[in-house]
Amino acid sequence: MNSKIGILYSTVDGQTLKICNVIKEVLVEKSNSVKLFSIDDFDGKISDFDQFIIGSSIRYGKHNPKIIQFINEHKKELDKTKNAFFSVNLVARKPERATPETNPYFIKFLQNIDWIPNTSAVFAGKLDYQKYPFTDRLMIQLIMWMTNGPTNSKTKIEYTDWDKVKEFAVLLNNN
Template identity: 50%
Template sequence: MQKVLMVYSTVDGQTKAICKRLQTHLEAQADVDLVSLEQVAQLELEAYQQIVVGASIRYGKFRPELFTFIEQNKAQLNNKKSSFFSVNVVARKPNKNTPQTNPYMKLFLQQSSWKPDSLAVFAGKIDYQKYTWFDRTMIRFIMWMTKGPTDVSGCYEFTDWNKVEQFAQTLMLNR
C-alpha cells in the first residue's frame, strides 16, 4: 500500500480538520500519516510516495516554518507526487477561491521554490469565541473591511466540504 504524508500548519484547527477529512478519503487506498508542521522534522520523507501540505493564513501570512520546511525538503517535495492547499477566509468569496484567483496562493507560488503537482484553496472558519481579545478585535476589523461577519458571538464556517472531497479524489488520482 502506498504511503502518503499529510502535513498541516494551522492556527485555530480548521486546516487540521480539512486534513482529517482528506485522510478519511485516502485511507481506503493508502496508508496516510497526518502530522503537524512542528512534528514533521522527526520523519523520514523518503518513506512516502506522496506528500500533501495544508497551511492556513493568519493576518495575511503563512507561518514562516512552512517556508523553512519547504527549503529543507525541496528535493523530496519536487521529486515526489506532492500537493499544497491553502486555507484562508478570503476564499469565502467566489472570485478568490481557486489557486488561480486566490491572492495568498499566488503569493505562495511566487515565494516558494516548491512546485506542487496539484493545488487547492479552501475557505476557512471564523470562531470569534475561541480568539483572544486581540485576535477577535483584529479579525472583526478585517471582516468589517471586507464585508464579512462581524458579530463576535458567532462562529462562521466557510469551508466547502464538497470541494474538499473533490480535492481528495484528485489526490487519489495523482498517486
C-alpha cells in the same frame, strides 16, 4: 491504489487539521496508508512516502513561517515525490477568491517560495470570534469589516466546502 501518503499541516484554530482528517479519511477509504503530522512533529523523510501533501492556514495574511522554511529546506525531496499543497483562509469564502489562481494569499505564497506543487487547492476556513484571543478578534473583525464580512463578535461560521475537500482528496488519489 495502496500508496503511502504523508500529510503535513500547520493550523492555528484547528480547521486545517479538520480538513486534513477529511482528506485522510477519503484516502484511507481508497486503500491508501496515510500518516498525518503537525509541522512541529514531523521528523521523517519525504522520500518515505509515495505522495506528500502540505496544508497550511493563514493568519494575518501569511502562512506559518515553519511551513515556508520546511518547503525551502525540502524542495529537492518534494520535487522527487508526488506532492500537493493547500491553503486555508477566510478570503476563500468568496467564490472569486476560492482557487489557487485567484486567491491573493496563495499567489503571494507561490511568489515567496521556490517550489510549485504538482496539485494545489484553496479552501475557506472557519470564522469563530469567540475562540480568538482579544487582539486577534479585533484584528479579524477589522479585516472582515474591510472585506464586507461578518463582524458580530458572536459570529461562528464554517465556510469550508466539504464536497470540495473530498473532491481534492479523490483527485490526489487518482494522481
